Amino acid sequence: MPRNTASAARDTRDTHTSANVPASGLGDAEAHRGPTGDPLLAAKFAIPAVPRTLVRRQRLLDRLTTGTAGPLTLITGPAGAGKTTLAASWVAEGTAPGPVVWLTAEHEDKAPGVFWAYVLEALHHHRIDLPEDPDRPGSADFVEHSLLTRLASGLARRHRPVVFVLDGLDQVPVREVTSALDFVLTHAGQSLRLVVISRVDPLLPLHRYRAQGRICEVRSADLAFTRREATTLLRGHGLESCEESADTLTTRTGGWAAGLRLCALEMQRTDDPNGFARSFAASQSAVADYLLAEVLDTQPETTRDLLMRSSILDRVHPDLANTLTEREDAEWILAGLTRAGAFVESVAGTRWCRFQPLFAEVLRTHLRHHHPGLEPRLRRLAAAWLADHGRLTEALEQAAATADWEWATARMVDDLEIGRLLTGPEAYRLASCFTGMPRDLPGTAPALVAGACAAARYDLAGCRAQLDRAEEHIRTAQAQPSPETQLALSLLRLLSSPGGGDRDRDAVREADRTLDLAGRVPRSRRAEHPEIEALRRYGLARGLLLTGRLGAARTAFAAAADGRTDATDVVRHLSLGQLALLESLRGELNEAEKHARLALATARCRSVPPARRSGIGHLALATVALERGDLRDALHHLDLGSECPDAEHDPVTCTEMLVARAHLNRAQGRGRAALAALEDRPPALPPWPAQRIALADSAIHVARGDPTAAISALHEAGPDASAHVIALARAHLASGDPDRALGLLPAPGDHRDAGITQRVAVLLIRAHAALLAKDTESAHSTLGRALAVARPETLRRPFLEAGPWVRHLLELGPDAAQRHAWLASASAPLVVEQLSVRERQVLEHCAQVMSTEEIAAAMCLSVNTVKTHLRSIYRKLVVSRRGEAVRRARELGLL
Known part of the structure; x- marks a missing residue:
């Protein structure tokens, strides 16, 4: 559908009303006419009016001012990107290096004679005097070279440069026109500054201008509104209370100017502007007509069909598009759409393309309206293609959109992908695919996938319940399950073991069984999934730890931490943290600190999503700090560790958090608080965590002077x-x-x-x-x-x-x-013995700067008794002066 004068002359600007007035203004008889005999339309020479709600974008205005110091400035972007508005606002700023001539080109101007007739008339319309006025073209089909030579020569002899703004050059895709334009631009020298506005790159030799540094380019990414600019736009529409919606709208529209402006207009009409901004459907409806008219309806039928069928994807590959359309022309069509800026952009360095989000939503709505029932079939085709080409996560997202759980779970199990729900850079995205799956869906594969998703949420009891369902389905089927199914079941059993010492679920036996089942899978397939062996080693180490086999657990954690791939980074992060904790408890503080920091670095720098980050590394560093007497650092790492997802779910992490806080309270002289910290222990702890609580409980009672309670706390031996x-x-x-x-x-x-x-x-x-x-x-x-x-x-x-x-x-x-100065070099030395009630009272009086005699009188004690208390306070706080004692007591929270 050809663009009319109004749409050709602007992206988002006010329309001009004099489209049919001849250039001279004297009527058809005296009007300047083109080589076809038709009058030249004056509306094409009008500089568009700047909208009242214009957002002044200084970064782009400055860029145009700098760019027009050279011969060529190129502004490209899709429909509605704000190209014309930017150029018009820049002209209004008055910073151009010379007089401005404006010409809006249309599809009807593609004949060389017609185009150059308009160029010459534009110069005349804007009163650009040339030393030698070139003759007008006599034919629509060609232009004499002498005309171009005289034009270039006349421009070159001007004292001031002419800034020629050519809007819509993409409507004149004729090589003869752009070659002639390049000739004039080259030979006019510094007297012609050309500003080209286009949806696509014009046929000018841009590579040459780039190599010579003679071009300034403003692309669609530059035209995209920033969050601040979007906020200004909303304010300009009277939406000051909607500034928090700027982020949402900017992300949803990709900073697309027309989309933002249309959404702002709709928000003015609604009672809930912020609710509108949050609604994707509302935003889509606000811009649907624009996108359909300006983009989709202008395309051929085959292109529209490809766009609608491919819109089910976030990214589309030409071969996948061919599968969806059952044709072979997708690569050519997508390349053309990308060049045309039709809201399709290429993914750098690949053959893939992506659609602008709102455009994709409009296309999907169009697909559902014109082809009801086609979308599920397209998604199934896409899922199969993506899975076969190694893009299982995207395939599962397509299957989830159609609730094809049987296919999705079967692919997860049969392709040995079950471990990727627990580790790897896409673990969270994979698990999200199954959030809508019913938890009681029949079948072995659905139960296994549901169990793995539960384990990823730290719901080990839920995982075990799903595994019981899977085993029941296997028994009911009365058929030998595949090695892949057995491997997934055994691996999840190992990882979800409660660690209670059940011989049937012994960690070593289950780990050996998992290893044996993995051996039944072809080696080439195992090599594609290093996460399976990493998870097996981690499950073995965790089982050994929970039952108190610490030496073997330490060796197993070291083996599990050995992998260094994206697929095993979560396991490496967890294993290094556990290894560091065991080393810190053994007193190997240097190695513990090294491994703990490596665990944290692995989480920060590699493929560990926030939902799978463990607090065990911070806990190990807190333990190291406690053992070295650095209370501040210990508290810092305890606080960081408590914010991690596993702090309330993993029995080892949870228990050691309680033990560390109890020791910290004990070190600060707060014995009751230390015992209270241990009372928050989780119920039904595995053997080793339960013993850790008992040991800490006994140590605190010893420090409080209650050895009977300390002995009672140790009534069971533990592992x-x-x-x-x-x-x-x-x-x-x-x-x-x-x-x-x-x-x-x-x-x-x-x-x-x-x-x-x-x-x-x-x-x-x-x-x-x-x-x-x-x-x-x-x-x-x-x-x-x-x-x-x-x-x-x-x-x-x-x-x-x-x-x-x-x-x-x-x-x-x-x-x-x-010789022993290192014992007292910590930033916050520990209390060697708890202060008595009387000693605390004496210390409080010291903090009030009372003398020994005043303290004695206030407490009805002798001076010698007060001195005895002070000596005991100095000894217990490891200080030698009264001021140091007060300062240390404040650091430890005793005052």
């Missing part, structure tokens, strides 16, 4: 026998029974394979027992060995929490302050 024995020995020592405590400990030399933390703890118990037995020499020697073991890792907490005897014993040795 980590060494940790249980050490905690029990510490509690018996605190109760005044050193012989029983020593009897529980392993013989010297039997704990070489234990972690650094346990070795230090055993040595400290032996040292304290020796000191209580008045064997100061042996106590000092044993304490020295403990310090030697701890120092390479800067492990401070066991010494700072052991009690005041450690400091007194160290003071007996020569150069103790210098």
